[in-house]
Amino acid sequence: MKTNREAGGMQPIAFNLTKPGYIARKGEIDDAIREVLETSWFVLGKNGEAFEHEFATYLGMSHVLGCNSGYDALVLALRALGIGAGHEVLTVSHTAVATAVAISATGATPVFCDIDPVTFNIDPDKLEARRTPRTRAIVPVHLYGQAADMGAIMAFARAHKLKVVEDCAQAHGARWQGQVVGTFGDIAAFSFYPTKNLGAYGDGGAVATNDDGLANQVSMLRNYGWQPGRRYISEIRGVNSRLDEIQAAILRVKLRHLDAGNDARRRLASTYERHLSGLPGLVLPSQSPGNHHVFHLYVVRLEARDDIAIGLRESGIGTHVHYPQPIHRQRAYLDHGYGDGSLPETERACQEVLSLPMYPELPEADVARAARILRTLIDGRPNP
Numbered sequence: 001m002k003t004n005r006e007a008g009g010m011q012p013i014a015f016n017l018t019k020p021g022y023i024a025r026k027g028e029i030d031d032a033i034r035e036v037l038e039t040s041w042f043v044l045g046k047n048g049e050a051f052e053h054e055f056a057t058y059l060g061m062s063h064v065l066g067c068n069s070g071y072d073a074l075v076l077a078l079r080a081l082g083i084g085a086g087h088e089v090l091t092v093s094h095t096a097v098a099t100a101v102a103i104s105a106t107g108a109t110p111v112f113c114d115i116d117p118v119t120f121n122i123d124p125d126k127l128e129a130r131r132t133p134r135t136r137a138i139v140p141v142h143l144y145g146q147a148a149d150m151g152a153i154m155a156f157a158r159a160h161k162l163k164v165v166e167d168c169a170q171a172h173g174a175r176w177q178g179q180v181v182g183t184f185g186d187i188a189a190f191s192f193y194p195t196k197n198l199g200a201y202g203d204g205g206a207v208a209t210n211d212d213g214l215a216n217q218v219s220m221l222r223n224y225g226w227q228p229g230r231r232y233i234s235e236i237r238g239v240n241s242r243l244d245e246i247q248a249a250i251l252r253v254k255l256r257h258l259d260a261g262n263d264a265r266r267r268l269a270s271t272y273e274r275h276l277s278g279l280p281g282l283v284l285p286s287q288s289p290g291n292h293h294v295f296h297l298y299v300v301r302l303e304a305r306d307d308i309a310i311g312l313r314e315s316g317i318g319t320h321v322h323y324p325q326p327i328h329r330q331r332a333y334l335d336h337g338y339g340d341g342s343l344p345e346t347e348r349a350c351q352e353v354l355s356l357p358m359y360p361e362l363p364e365a366d367v368a369r370a371a372r373i374l375r376t377l378i379d380g381r382p383n384p
Helices: 019-024 026-039 046-059 070-080 098-105 124-130 150-159 212-221 245-255 258-276 305-314 331-336 344-352 364-379
Strands: 063-067 088-092 109-113 135-138 163-167 187-191 205-209 298-302 353-356
Touching (some): 019 026, 026 245, 046 205, 063 070, 063 212, 070 187, 070 205, 070 212, 098 109, 109 331, 124 150, 150 163, 258 364, 298 305, 298 344, 305 353
Parallel strands (some): 088 135, 163 187
Antiparallel strands (some): 298 353
16 A cells, blocks of 8 residues: 655645634624523523424424433433333444433443444344344434435334334434435434534534424423423423523524535535545445435545555544444443344444545545545555
8 A cells, every 4th residue: 555645735634624614604603692692591592492493394393302412312202202121222333322322321222233334324124133022112323424224114113113213413404215314203313513414512402203292201301301381390300401592593503504514515525436436445435316415424435444544644634433343342332242243244334434524614625635645545546
């Protein structure tokens, strides 16, 4: 493998930046924050209500309820469905650990299924082998900005009377067969961590559902178990998990630009594909027909991943590995009984995936330069 150092004076290319997005919408965001500060209503106010309504409209859902984080959104969704001790929930090990931790927090047990090697999402054909009489729900993760196969997942769930909680933390605006993610299952969880396609400037999350009863449960659970309009009287054992007004105001601004940002990500992904297609040993992200990928991350597969990542870093190209160790191999979950090789596609992906620079404001010239360096590292040929 040949390495390639750019000529002196070339600026490094960051893996991900949030500041350019702020600069691009600075006036709108500053005005939104200033308005909250001037009204001095910071929790469960008009911006939170407005954002919930606007995001529900965007999704085509009846209810959106803001909360403190994407992790909290998963916990609230699972608890609203009655998932708890003695139950099992089917999900994946190739994801952020928050997915599994949220399941564990309810008292239920995460049961890991293997992934599709092309999409990195849960493989519907692997669900049956992991189902037991204790299985109560499925948490498909729409990873990296690409929708899971919700047709097959929902068919399996209906056949076995299982609940479905969609983990949409990385897939705001993604679609499967024309339908936006988060609208297939019983309930969905979203994260608004700053680097997400729809990101706040702090932690934040939301639960979405068309079920009035589930929405009422989440509304109580996120606010000490209080019924709406009845403060200090807890109907159930809830928590404090509320989306604050400043974050809601910022999200209202950023929601207006979500589709444009996703389109920019898709254009950058096409630029990568144009410059990198056909390279031996390099597998590019799938963009299958009917699956509207929004590229929260641009993740390639490389057998010589670690060496190439070092070469990219030495050439000033930021990269990251999502995720270097599957959850079932992490100390916190070793007692779940998954031996080496039990999830072969998951374990292979963790050895091969590499995230390249991707954010909406990333200059196309930087994408072309990153691709040129990667091409040289792989086979020494200049970018055509």
